[in-house]
Amino acid sequence: MHGELKEVYKPMSSEPTQVDSTSANPSSVDHFVQQQYRYGFVTDIESETVPPGLDEDVIRWISARKEEPQWLLDWRLEAYHHWLKMSPPDWAHLKIKPIDFQAISYFSAPKSDKDRPKSLDEVDPKLLETYEKLGVPLHERARLAGVVAVDVVFDSVSLGTTFREELKKAGVIFCSFSEAVHDYPDLVKQYLGTVVPSRDNFFAALNSAVFSDGSFVFIPKGVRCPMELSTYFRINAADTGQFERTLIIAEERSHVSYLEGCTAPMRDQNQLHAAVVELVAMDDANIKYSTVQNWYPGDENGVGGIYNFVTKRGDCRGDRSRISWTQVETGSAITWKYPSCILRGDSSVGEFYSVALTNNYQQADTGTKMIHIGRNTRSKIIAKGISAGHGQNAYRGLVRITKNAENARNYTQCDSMLIGKNCGAHTFPYIEVSNPSAKVEHEATTSRIGEDQLFYCLQRGISEEDAVSMIVDGFCKQVFRELPMEFAVEAKALLEVSLEGAVG
Amino acid sequence: MLEIKNLHVTVGGKAILKGLDFSIEAGQVHAIMGPNGSGKSTLGNVIAGREGYEVTQGEVLYKGKNLLELAPEVRACEGIFMAFQYPVEIPGVNNTYFLRAALNAQRKYRGEPELDSMEFLKLVREKLKILHINDDLLHRAVNEGFSGGEKKRNEIFQMAVLEPVLAILDETDSGLDIDALRLVAEGVNRLRSDDRAMIVITHYQRLLDHIVPDKVHVLADGKIVARGGAELALKLEEQGYTWLEQGGIQSLGAELRA
Numbered sequence A: 001m002h003g004e005l006k007e008v009y010k011p012m013s014s015e016p017t018q019v020d021s022t023s024a025n026p027s028s029v030d031h032f033v034q035q036q037y038r039y040g041f042v043t044d045i046e047s048e049t050v051p052p053g054l055d056e057d058v059i060r061w062i063s064a065r066k067e068e069p070q071w072l073l074d075w076r077l078e079a080y081h082h083w084l085k086m087s088p089p090d091w092a093h094l095k096i097k098p099i100d101f102q103a104i105s106y107f108s109a110p111k112s113d114k115d116r117p118k119s120l121d122e123v124d125p126k127l128l129e130t131y132e133k134l135g136v137p138l139h140e141r142a143r144l145a146g147v148v149a150v151d152v153v154f155d156s157v158s159l160g161t162t163f164r165e166e167l168k169k170a171g172v173i174f175c176s177f178s179e180a181v182h183d184y185p186d187l188v189k190q191y192l193g194t195v196v197p198s199r200d201n202f203f204a205a206l207n208s209a210v211f212s213d214g215s216f217v218f219i220p221k222g223v224r225c226p227m228e229l230s231t232y233f234r235i236n237a238a239d240t241g242q243f244e245r246t247l248i249i250a251e252e253r254s255h256v257s258y259l260e261g262c263t264a265p266m267r268d269q270n271q272l273h274a275a276v277v278e279l280v281a282m283d284d285a286n287i288k289y290s291t292v293q294n295w296y297p298g299d300e301n302g303v304g305g306i307y308n309f310v311t312k313r314g315d316c317r318g319d320r321s322r323i324s325w326t327q328v329e330t331g332s333a334i335t336w337k338y339p340s341c342i343l344r345g346d347s348s349v350g351e352f353y354s355v356a357l358t359n360n361y362q363q364a365d366t367g368t369k370m371i372h373i374g375r376n377t378r379s380k381i382i383a384k385g386i387s388a389g390h391g392q393n394a395y396r397g398l399v400r401i402t403k404n405a406e407n408a409r410n411y412t413q414c415d416s417m418l419i420g421k422n423c424g425a426h427t428f429p430y431i432e433v434s435n436p437s438a439k440v441e442h443e444a445t446t447s448r449i450g451e452d453q454l455f456y457c458l459q460r461g462i463s464e465e466d467a468v469s470m471i472v473d474g475f476c477k478q479v480f481r482e483l484p485m486e487f488a489v490e491a492k493a494l495l496e497v498s499l500e501g502a503v504g
Numbered sequence B: 001m002l003e004i005k006n007l008h009v010t011v012g013g014k015a016i017l018k019g020l021d022f023s024i025e026a027g028q029v030h031a032i033m034g035p036n037g038s039g040k041s042t043l044g045n046v047i048a049g050r051e052g053y054e055v056t057q058g059e060v061l062y063k064g065k066n067l068l069e070l071a072p073e074v075r076a077c078e079g080i081f082m083a084f085q086y087p088v089e090i091p092g093v094n095n096t097y098f099l100r101a102a103l104n105a106q107r108k109y110r111g112e113p114e115l116d117s118m119e120f121l122k123l124v125r126e127k128l129k130i131l132h133i134n135d136d137l138l139h140r141a142v143n144e145g146f147s148g149g150e151k152k153r154n155e156i157f158q159m160a161v162l163e164p165v166l167a168i169l170d171e172t173d174s175g176l177d178i179d180a181l182r183l184v185a186e187g188v189n190r191l192r193s194d195d196r197a198m199i200v201i202t203h204y205q206r207l208l209d210h211i212v213p214d215k216v217h218v219l220a221d222g223k224i225v226a227r228g229g230a231e232l233a234l235k236l237e238e239q240g241y242t243w244l245e246q247g248g249i250q251s252l253g254a255e256l257r258a
């Protein structure tokens, strides 16, 4: 099938299309679309989604719809051709029914107003109840639930605007990936795929072929980003979840803290998510990337729920650069995710702080990779896994000290907590040391939520629910304190809600 | 205040308490002594409501009501406190935070307003002074990395803050150095009051030198086998428990035989 496609499309690749970042006028798009049509492409460019299935046509259509330049289309197609030769990874400690990649629709435009609830009265009461438990402010509940015209209630547009102006003054670029493709094509072209190559792995290749949108951040030399950047404020953030693509570049001596996700439960009709995040830190730059992931985990019986296959990688390209990942993962039916650091620059530092919680029938296989290449590089891994119900939680971490990485150091601490008798925790550490000066420490513990601890709390008058969240919160403390303040408070509330009914 | 009649308890199918009778009035301090494995901690756990302890016969009345039907946290809110023989560590949970959560849970139960952190801190400072406990323990996680003696002192500190109605001190003296023992005993004595009862489980007379009990009970093989005044403890210290087994009970006056 692959060979056939190549034949059909040969004429096109030798005949570049007219679409590029500057001259994207409607007529050229029309022309392009018609051209595609000639080759058997039947979907209307105006439609909201493409029919299920993936082939070159679909990729061309997505690229055209986004008015992308030729080089990006070529990049997508190349990724696609690699993807065709790859198969889904099967090494993770996950039970996954085979995914039919031809049954998935690879593009859906943001929901139009007519499909969205008109007011909170039309929103699933269960969802609203959760918002309440999480302490989501009233004015924000509507926005999160996707209610129409919520800007009137919560002035996100104007808030976003002031926010943007302040960033602009500092010289920081923060926009959607699509905007960046049009407004800063050279930057995108220079860095895209340099940390996570399009053929890196099955899901990264898929993402590279079909990615929808995401964030782009550029912090110029010496700039300390004046505020925390949150996807929350990004304009056009709606519905980019499925194949998100994020690129963050921190030039020499710059600092940025980026927050992704939100604690309110996120539903999405797309079951498969495959995001790619690339971070680049030059000399003395510092990137802090915090995530709270709360995609729909499925119901108590494990039905529904998002499959989340994420490739996140940071490149400490410059000397003394630092990349720090902090994640709180409570959502998704399946999580497959290993935020990693390539410690290329001398004296660069990589950190990974993670809390992963699985309840009911959720499964997580998550961890990190620390690749020490430069001299005097340091990495630190603090991973906390919590399993409740029938949840399965695996930590998988690679620490690689390459030949020239003199004096590299790693400290890994990996703790698992089990709540109840039907869940599981698994640890898969991989340590590869090719330089004798390396110092690698690994500590791992597994504890059942102490019946003893629980009774101790009860005996002092604390309710079981409060006791569990107190013990779990204590267990996660080392990670929570890495999160920005309000995020930490939200994360704590989120764990409480996610664990409701897990004990007793 | 507490009345236990013919209590039979099994743990994991094994009979541990086998027809135990015990009662204590408000204002009193009773000591329970007895050999290792005789069931002293089991008794404490049953009173506190720990899971896994099955009462197969008998009853436990607290303030005239059936205690056994109350959940453990409700018992605590009703004023039952146990200083554990082996206090557990709760990593990452701040000691002060924990204690405030406990106190406020109990106050809420009693319909009293909760204390904010300033008010609570004031209360804590007072109690610390009385017990000569180092400030430093407040800022650490509950019992985490505490020495054996520090853990025991922390239990008494919690008791001082929570001001229970019925306190059970399970071998609080073991692991304490001489000075600490005196401080803990002083702390306990200060808490003696007309409306409070305390059950002190111990192996050693030296604690009872400081905390003079109104009554001493000897627990052996799941039953109270002897009762007496403070002098019974002295006798035990002299003779050891084997004396009881070798017919020593018979040598006690009838009023001491349980």
Ligand SMILES: Nc1ncnc2c1ncn2[C@@H]1O[C@H](COP(=O)(O)OP(=O)(O)OP(=O)(O)O)[C@@H](O)[C@H]1O
Pocket: B011, B012, B014, B016, B034, B035, B036, B037, B038, B039, B040, B041, B042, B043, B052, B085
């Ligand atoms: N969870 C349990 N499972 C099985 N046996 C138990 C359990 N808890 C207690 N026991 C047994 O019950 C008996 C009484 O134990 P308990 O802890 O009450 O003794 P104790 O009088 O407090 O002893 P010590 O003076 O050593 O503290 C012991 O034989 C002990 O092994």
Ligand SMILES: [Mg+2]
Pocket: B040, B041, B042, B085, B170, B171
């Ligand atoms: Mg004991």
